[in-house]
Amino acid sequence: MTPWLLVDPHLWHQTLVYAAPLIIAALGELIIERSGVLNIGIEGMMLVAAVTCFVVTWQTRSAAAGIGAGMLAAAILALLLVYYAVALRGPQITVGLGLYVLGVGLSSLIFRVVFGVRTSPPQIQTLAPVPVPGLADLPVIGPVLFQQTLLTYLAFLLVPVVHLALFRTPWGLRLRATGENPRSVDALGIDVAALRYGAAVVGGLLIGLGGAYLPIVLTGTFSDNMTAGRGWLALMLVIFGRWMPFTALGGALLFAYVEAFQFKAGLVEKAVPSQFLLMLPYLFALAVLVRIYRGARAPRALAVPYDREARG
Amino acid sequence: MDRRSFLALTLAGAAARPHLAAAQAKRKMAMIMPGPIQDADFNAVGYLALQQVAKTYDLQVSHSESVVVADAERITREYVTAGYEIVANHGGQFIPIMNKLAPQLSNATWIQEASGRLPNLPKNAWNIGRKFLQGFYVLGALGALATKSNKVGMVCGVRLPDVITSVNSVAQALRDVNPQAQLLYNWVGDFNDPVKARQTAEAQIAAGADFIVVFVNLGLSGVIEAVKAAPRPVLLTTFYTEKWDLAPKNLTVSLIFDFNKPYHEIVGKILKGERTGYYEMRPGSGMELSEIRNVPPSVADKTRAIFKEVVAGKAIPEVVDKTP
Helix, strand or coil, rough: CCHHHHHHHHHHHHHHHHHHHHHHHHHHHHHHHHCCCCCCHHHCCCHHHHHHHHHHHHCCCHHHHHHHHHHHHHHHHHHHHHHHHHCCCCHHHHHHHHHHHHHHHHHHHHHHHCCCCCCCCCCCCCCCCCCCCCCCCCCCCCHHHHHEHHHHHHHHHHHHHHHHHHCCCCCHHHHHHHCCCHHHHHHHHHHHHHHHHHHHHHHHHHHHHHHHHHHHHCCCCCCCCHHHHHHHHHHHHHHHHHHHHHHHHHHHHHHHHHHHHHHHHHHHHCCCCCCHHHHHHHHHHHHHHHHHHHCCCCCCCCCCCCCCCCCC | HHHHHHHHHHHHHHHHHHHHHHHHHCEEEECCCCCCHHHHCHHHHHHHHHHHHHHHHHHHHEECCCCCCHHEEEEHHHHCCCCCCEEECCCHHHHHHHHHHHHCCCEEEEEECCCCCCCCCCCCCEEEECCHHHHHHHHHHHHHHHHCCCCCEECCCCCHHHHHHHHHHHHHHHHHHHHHEEEEEEEEECCCHHHHHHHHHHHHHCCCCCCEEEECCHHHHHHHHHHHHHHHCCEEEEECCCCCHHHCCCCCCCCHEECCCHHHHHHHHHHCCCCCEEEEEEECEEEEECCCCCCCCCHHHHHHHHHHHHHHHCCCCCCCCCCC
């Protein structure tokens, strides 16, 4: 196997394409968790967003409508989670698991009801790459960085935006404080519940965008469980990325790089079992991210219901 | 319970009795499938065959889809307990379940799909041998004839015997028809993951493949997206059903599977008391070639000629213990 394979420009192009949905979903989850709510229903939310995006795009022939509908669907599920977490002070892990199972079944049901049994699958037009004028023709980096779809560009632009929003704005400060010590935020007269609901809407919209990315950019269709664990991976990226946007980005790029690499390696190296190659991205990401996680601290109030009437 | 309620219940039961009796009089058949019936592919054609058999023989039918092997035994026992006398396993992964249960539940008859003739078939089981490798030999031959880069890709789902023998038969076709051509193949690990299938196809296209033989189900959508986004023309094949509308400029041929034929014949025989036997699905018997498009007429003619040779019995080595 030639070492050139490791720095193949096509490999890097693929890395960006397949890291994008992970990054978007991870950013959404990061915002929600920074507010103190633990959402483990990302996989279900992404599936519902994917099927909603697909169905609406198929019906309206509008990618924008489909993406918007997918984002909205996930945001509604996120609001449901936060309602249980904030208003009812319910167990967030249980509700999150319930949302995951609901998402798996609901997405499959929606597809079945709309399309039924066919011998030819329904298909939508996927987004075409949009070359950046002037930059797309640069040698090597042009095709890698500047010949991507709009959603792929957006995924990477969102990382500094979310970072700035969280760490350089009053809203971000309040949100992070809500996740660390909601009582002190409440004492300042700031509505903790409103912040958490707001975080759920924003985070849910981003998770939905991550789910919508799959049919609208990659496949042109919907299939049961098409997220294939990407929601769980996004959750892992947030946790092991120390709840920081740029670290989560690094984890997503690492996973997507190894995932793209294993398909190329599988073509030239037949001595390594294919099952091992398929396992490689997960092993790699876990090994590196567990190392990075050392010393990280979760938001202090994460998954802890806030009761302003409680003493102490 | 007062008298009126009792009378209402009795009348309702009496009204339902003819319907129940009618349903009870119907013989029952169930089908167990490894994937969803909305896959527009393998599982969909199995489901449609089941519905056709139900109409033809006036059977009460039921199906279970997306069944993992670990659940298949429980589901099968539930069907047999509920009076289903025919159980069709639409997938080779259920062979161990059939081997275990058929001797135990002798009042039911199995229809088990496999890659060929099963050894030690129970006396209450039919065996459908699906000779994928013979059909895929023809698809490989088309690829060998149509490729301009001399690199033929193959996107494979799960590493099952059917798929292994098909990879080897495609490799054999390349050796026979175009020894210059090289086979590039990957295992996606899933028949129904279009995202991974797209990544696989993109890797093969980046490595120079300009013709891709597809052995995935829903994953085909991902392969089609990879082909549409390719920097140069790439052709591909599909199977089970025709899917021209998905990629009219790239699809060349479909290896059509007609599960109606074997199920119609076998169920008819079971209902008459013949509870074991073998039916081979192969080119010319439940397996046909669609029209061939997007290749020169000479390539299409040669491919059809090779198909006829396979129908007539051309020997194709069945290699299952290794891959190229």
